[in-house]
Amino acid sequence: MNFCIKPLAAIIALSCAALAQADGNLEGRISDTRNQTVYSGAVIRLEMLGDASMNREVLAAKGGRFRLPQVPAGDYLLSTVVGGKTVDSRTITIRDGETLTANIVLNNAQQDVEEILVIGQAAQMQRALDRQRYADNMISVINADAIGQLPDANAAEALQRVPGLSIERDQGEGRFVRIRGISSDLNSVTVNGTQIPAPEAGSRSVALDVIPSNLLSSLVVTKTLTPDMDANAIGGAVEINSISALDREGAFYSAATQLSYDEQSEHTNPAYSVAGGNTFDFGNDRRLGVAAALSFDNRKFGSDNVETGGAWGFDNGAKLEELEQREYSIERERLGAALNLDYEHGVNHSFYMHNLYSKFSDNEQRVANEIEFADAIAQGESSDAEVVRSLKDREETQKIISSTLGANHFIGDWTVEYKVGISKASEDEPDTIAGADFVSTADISGLSFSNSRKPRINAPSAFYDPAQYELDKIERTRSYTEDKQTMAQLDITRDFDLADYPALVKFGAKTKMREKSQDADTWKYKDLSEDSSVSMSDFASGERDYSLGRFGPGISSNKVRSYMATLDRADAFDDEDSVLEDYDIDEDINAGYLMGRIDADELRVIAGVRYEQTKISARGNALNQSDELVTVKKDNDYSHVLPSVQARWQLADSTQVRAAWTNAVVRPTFEQMRPNFTDDGSEAELGNPDLKALEAANFDLGIEHFMGSAGTLSAFVFRKKIDNFIYETDLAGSADYAAYDEVITFRNGDQATLNGLELAFSHKLDMLPAPFNGLLLAANTTFTRSDATVSAYDSGTLLQRDISLPNQSDVTGNFIIGYENERLSMRLATNYKSEYLAEVGNLENSKGDVYQSAQTQLDFNASYKMTEQLKLSFEVANITDEPYYAYVNKERYNAQYEDYGPTYRVGISYTSF
Incomplete structure (x- = not known):
């Protein structure tokens, strides 16, 4: 702690003395009259004439704005670098106590500059690398500076190309992002500076497939946090930035349409997007930018699944106890919209309001054959079995709304920034058939299976005859989850010279108020075959097209719903289940920080400390041993002091070393800490509102070398020590639950560790003769090792075992080969992740x-x-038909196999620029 505070105290004390200094300031904006573009992300380089050691560099920010405070008086060479090329050089004079405005206008009447490539793979890679190179901390960037340039379907699939990142898929589509092997619950997601809450019940993870990629301007992954950032990211933080009109001059627009074909379901699906905006110039450096985007797609697809859930016995050979065939039919619809207003009132004052809306609807029907063998059997053996044919019919709608209002002010050597944000996420399932079960009237004999990896059922004709099944029960549910968050933030920066070195001190405060709630109801129609037999023949919908063997008839959801309308809904209402899932959790976080930065020749050091106070108030319902429903309330307060130090050392013009020691804290998920429980005296299921937050000390060290066009070579090692990691356990047999058979809850572990090596390479081979000079290569791989200890009771004995962290792959990697020229652009991308532990x-x-x-x-x-504005596109996702496969014990023993097939897309787009 003293290591951070003492340097900061010295910086603050010296900053007061620095008030009397009278250095000058440089500010301006870079734009291009030829393509009406401003260059956010351009490198602005300042070198004192006659003293090459007096160098300053900064990246142009939104709207092409740049600012260099506290510049000693003298004559300088001001250079502008875009896409790795110097596009403008001029001499300027800085005077004491004055602010020089140096607007850089390329391709004006006096200066014709070679056309700058602003779109395409190489340009986006180069601009992303520039942001990475000049950042204070360790980040990775994906740019889509021209609207609709990301080739991936959603934000999650775009992020899988970043070093150290992998994604979790749902029905073959990328949803959740893992950073350096860390679960998505331990990462944070912000949109335009406002943290996004999670629509799913119990979770902190944000499913990024709800955000279409063509609404985005950039994705930034932060791997080492600075004190002015929220500390709730052990793996890292994902920052999503939507489009801004200030990045262009005047009016602009684009429109695109796309058709996709899903090979598995043989459906053709549409997608549409439009975007546009305008910049209004009122003179005297006053500009208003208005940008809007709208995206819609509708996709019908499906998947085939066979799973055992790990129900194998290995005591006497490998014998299977049960398995399930599943066939999914899905209609998925996305609607996304963005509206962003940016206003510059002179060069020193800017205001903004950014809004994002996303709606994700998922209509899923699943028919399943659930087979439970009378005796566990090996491959090739046969047995009688009870068979249940079931239907699940669910319509789910997730919505995310985010609005951020803020301003930036430059007042002499001070910078004042403030913003307020409101965000809301919800998940609505208004009427779900959670299960309509048709049970075989008698055990079906002679069932066997072949292929332990993709089990195929061998069954007699009775297995496929709907007349052999009777409707036994139907479970119907309704649920609504809401996650609301409001925040306010103030940041103040003071620039000054410290012993003739540029320095700053920054401090600020932030408050966040969050409320997560869930309300669910359940109806159970039981023993439907006792009063009058209802045959599945009345509900059958014909033979299913199932690629993993013969499936048999499906079940009509419309017929099931018509039948439910004849039943007594009030009588089926389950009072207990309808309240046991309900909860409401308020989480308030108040934070303050202090940090300093100094540039001493080739060394930049950032040191600081962040303080976060957390107050949690949870309310839920429980069923006690007396079979009484009771309301449970629980509060939990704690605080954390989080110091950090980061350094960047410039070894040579194109090579730098980075090092960081940072600390992070992540609160338990809402499912883990909700106070709900059930307890009948022999079995219990408990939330744990007393869980401690996870705390991580992170160490990072690496080297980066930048070369040529879109070229980099980097290597980083990292180590994470995670205290209080959380896992699910069984406490039956412990001192408090000695007489219980099962007590499922969550508890904190002692410490987990994660060590890793991250390697990355990219380069455009423009040194080759045409046409090969259009080739691009990019590759990255991350190697990790983790260790954690979990424990549980078995017959009163405490058992412990060392495991790898769940959901953490030892190896992840990408290899991309691309090609582009003036008209053609192609990319072949491979993404790999090694096996990982999914469940203990x-x-x-x-x-x-x-x-x-x-x-x-x-x-x-x-x-x-086809023209400068009109473009055709073609895409193939999952070319090799890679399935999802999970196994138990050894890879040949199925836990779950699911097949999706490839998806083909063709599209056409038009842009006005």
Whole structure:
């Protein structure tokens, strides 16, 4: 702690003395008259004539604005670098106590500059690398500076190309992002500076497939936090930035349409997007930018699944106890919109209001054959079995709304920034058939299976005859989850000279108020076959097209709903289940920080400390041993002091070393800390509102070398020590639950560690003769090792076992080969993640552990510019039909296999610029 505070105290004391200094300031904006573009992300380089050691560099911010405070008086060479090329050089004079405005206008009447490539793979890679190179901390960037330039379908799939990142998929589409192997619950997501809450019940994870990629201007992944950032990111923080009109001059617009074909379901699906805006110039450096974007897509697709859930016994060979065939039919619809207003009142004052709306609707029907063998059987053996044919019919709508209002002011050597934000996420399932079960009237004999990896059922004709099944029960549910958050933030920066070195001190405060609530109701129609037999023949919908063997008839959801309308809904209402899932959790976080930065020749050091105070108030429902429903309330307060130090050392013009020690804290998920419980005296299921927050000390060290066009070579090592990591356990047999058979809850572990190596390379091979000079290569890989200890009770004995952190792959990687010229652009991308632990079976041994197998997905996209404005595109996702596969004990023993097939897309787009 003293290591951080003492340097900061010295900086603050010296900053007061620096008030009397009279250095000058440089500010301005860079724009291009040829393509009406401003260059946010351009490198502005200042070098004192006659003294090459007096160098300053900064990246142009939104609207092409740049500012260099506290510049010693003298004559300088001012250079502008865009896309790795110097596009403008001029001499300027800085005077004491004055602010020089140096607007840089390329391709004006006096100066014709070679056209700058602002779109395309190489340009986006170069601008992303520039942001990475000059950032204070360790970040990775994906740019889409021209609207609609990201080739991936959503934000999650775009992020999987970043070093150290991998994604979790749902029905073959990327949803959640893991950073350096860390669960998505331990990462944070912000949109335009406002943290996004999670629409899903119990979770902190934000599913990024709800945000279409064509609404975005950039994605920034922060891997080492600075004190002015929220500390709730052990893996890292994802910052999503939507479009801004100030990045262009005047009016602009674009429109695109796309058709996709899903090979598995043989459906053709549309997608549309439009975007545009205008910049209004009122003179005297006063500009208003208005930008809007709208995106819509509708996709009908499906998947085929066979799973055992790990129900294998290995005591006497490998024998299967049960399995399930599933066939999914899905209609998924996305609607996204953005409206951003940016106003510059002179060069020193700017105001903004950024708004994002996303709606994600998922209509899913699942028919399943659930088979439970009378006796566990090995492959090739046969047995009688009870068979249940079931239907699930769910319509789910997730919405995210985010609005941020803020301003930036430059007042002499001071910078004042403030903003307020409101965000809301919700998930609505208004009427779900959670299960309509048709049970075989008698055990079906002679069932066997082949292929332990993709089990195929061998069954007699009775298995496929709907007349052999009777409707037994229907479960119907309704649920609504809401996650609301409001925040306010103030940041103040003071620039000054410290012993002739540029320095700053920054401090600020932030408050966040969050409320997560869930309301669910359940109806159970039971024993429907006792009063009058209802045959499945009356509900059958014909033979299903199932690629993993014969499935048999499906079940009509419309017929099931018509039948439910004849039943007594009030009588089926389940009072207990309808309140046991309900909860309401308020979480307030108040934070303050202090940090300083100094540039001493080739060394930049940032040191600071952040303080976060957390107050949690939770309300839920419980069923006690007396079979009484009671309301439970629980409060939990704690605070954290989080110091950090980061350094960037310039070894040479194109090589730098980075080092960081940072601290982060992540609160338990809402499912883990809700106070709800059930307890009947022999079995219990408990939330744990007393859980401690996870705390992580993070160490990072690496080297980056930048070369040529879109070129970099980097290597980073990192180590994370995570205290209080959380896992699910069984406390039956412990001192407090000695007489219980099962007590499922969550508890804190002692410490987990994660060590890793992250390597990255990219380069455009423009040194080759044409046409090969259009080739681009990019590759990255991350190697990690983790260790954690979990424990549970078995017959009163405490068992412990060392495991890897769940959901953490030891190896992730990407390889991309691209090609582009003036008209054609192509990219072939491979994404790989090694197997990882998905579920701990028991603590006696690892035979019951479930692992997700390694996955390699190959994607291709290409575009051709018919004119400067009109472009055709073609994409193939999942070329090699990579399935989802999970196994238990050994890779040949299925836990889950799901097949999606490739998806093909063709599109056409028009841009006005």
